[in-house]
Amino acid sequence: AQSVTQLGSHVSVSEGALVLLRCNYSSSVPPYLFWYVQYPNQGLQLLLKYTTGATLVKGINGFEAEFKKSETSFHLTKPSAHMSDAAEYFCAVSESDSSASKIIFGSGTRLSIRP
Amino acid sequence: ETGVTQTPRHLVMGMTNKKSLKCEQHLGHNAMYWYKQSAKKPLELMFVYNFKEQTENNSVPSRFSPECPNSSHLFLHLHTLQPEDSALYLCASSQERGQMNTEAFFGQGTRLTVV
Numbered sequence: 001a002q003s004v005t006q007l008g009s010h011v012s013v014s015e016g017a018l019v020l021l022r023c024n025y026s027s028s029v030p031p032y033l034f035w036y037v038q039y040p041n042q043g044l045q046l047l048l049k050y051t052t053g054a055t056l057v058k059g060i061n062g063f064e065a066e067f068k069k070s071e072t073s074f075h076l077t078k079p080s081a082h083m084s085d086a087a088e089y090f091c092a093v094s095e096s097d098s099s100a101s102k103i104i105f106g107s108g109t110r111l112s113i114r115p
Numbered sequence: 116e117t118g119v120t121q122t123p124r125h126l127v128m129g130m131t132n133k134k135s136l137k138c139e140q141h142l143g144h145n146a147m148y149w150y151k152q153s154a155k156k157p158l159e160l161m162f163v164y165n166f167k168e169q170t171e172n173n174s175v176p177s178r179f180s181p182e183c184p185n186s187s188h189l190f191l192h193l194h195t196l197q198p199e200d201s202a203l204y205l206c207a208s209s210q211e212r213g214q215m216n217t218e219a220f221f222g223q224g225t226r227l228t229v230v
Contacts, residue, residue: 034218043117043205043221044158090158102171103219105158 002027002093006106014114019063019078021109023091026072032094033074034103035065039087047089050074061085086113118142121206121222128196129230136191136225138206147189148219149181150205158205164189196229203227 007022025031032051036044048059055067061084065076074091091106119140128134138147149161163171164183178200180192189206203226207219 036221041203041224041226043119043121043223044207044219045117045221046218049218102160102163107157 002031002104004091004093004104004106006089006091006109008109009107010110010112012112012114013081015083016080019076019081019085019111021076021089021091021111023065023074023076023106024072025074025091025093027093033065033067034092034094035059035063035074035076036090036092036105037061037087038090038108044090047076081111081113083113083115086111117220117222119206119208119220119222121204121225123225124223125226125228127228127230128193130196130198132196133192133194135193136204136206136227138189138191138222140187140208140220140222142208142220144208144210144220145186146209147183147186148207148209149189149191150207152203152205152224154202162191193227196227198229201227201229 003026005024013019034049035047037047038044047063048057048065050057050067058064063078065074067074088108088110090108092103094103122137145166147164151159151161160173161175162181167183167186178195182190203224205224206222209219210217
């Protein structure tokens with residue numbers, strides 16, 4: 001079975017600083033990986049996804065993530081944090097069994113931005 | 116706006132009440148999901164419907180009863196809930212359950228409080 005581990009339940013950075021949110025996955029097959037963002041009292045919104053092809057994936061709001069198979073990682077980065085980036089971020093992997101596929105979510109990382 | 120609409124946004128109910136949560140999507144998706152999001156816990160997949168057929172029930176107590184009358188609508192009927200059932204209930208849809216590389220689109224959620 002596939003799983004996702006997000007290191008750090010809470011990350012705090014200064015406005016303008018680099019954002020790095022860590023995600024490691026386990027999978028016995030080539031994975032499909034996602035990052036979602038959740039603002040307070042809202043649903044989850046897709047930031048970006050990796051399926052096949054280029055390992056550096058660009059998403060919305062200036063975020064990007066790099067798929068590294070050798071490290072089984074899919075870390076999310078943004079060069080310069082903005083106050084509006086404060087939210088909860090979820091890494092997810094798509095899993096498939098004999099019947100169908102489903103998305104497995106990590107436990108989430110809360111990002112705080114200091115003025 | 117993701118194209119997935121949930122009503123109501125907030126619900127307070129007593130333990131003896133019966134209520135229903137509604138989810139609607141007009142994205143042409145064939146798979147719909149109910150997730151439970153509790154504080155300090157990973158997102159929990161509750162039910163999955165694919166082409167109106169329930170394909171997954173993750174050991175959810177019978178006091179939660181899903182209904183999917185068509186591919187655009189999904190309900191979660193609630194009765195005799197417990198205080199620990201208080202959570203954010205999220206509905207999601209995707210193109211088709213069996214497609215691993217398709218992301219899920221989430222509604223804004225219903226914040227449920229059981230008193």
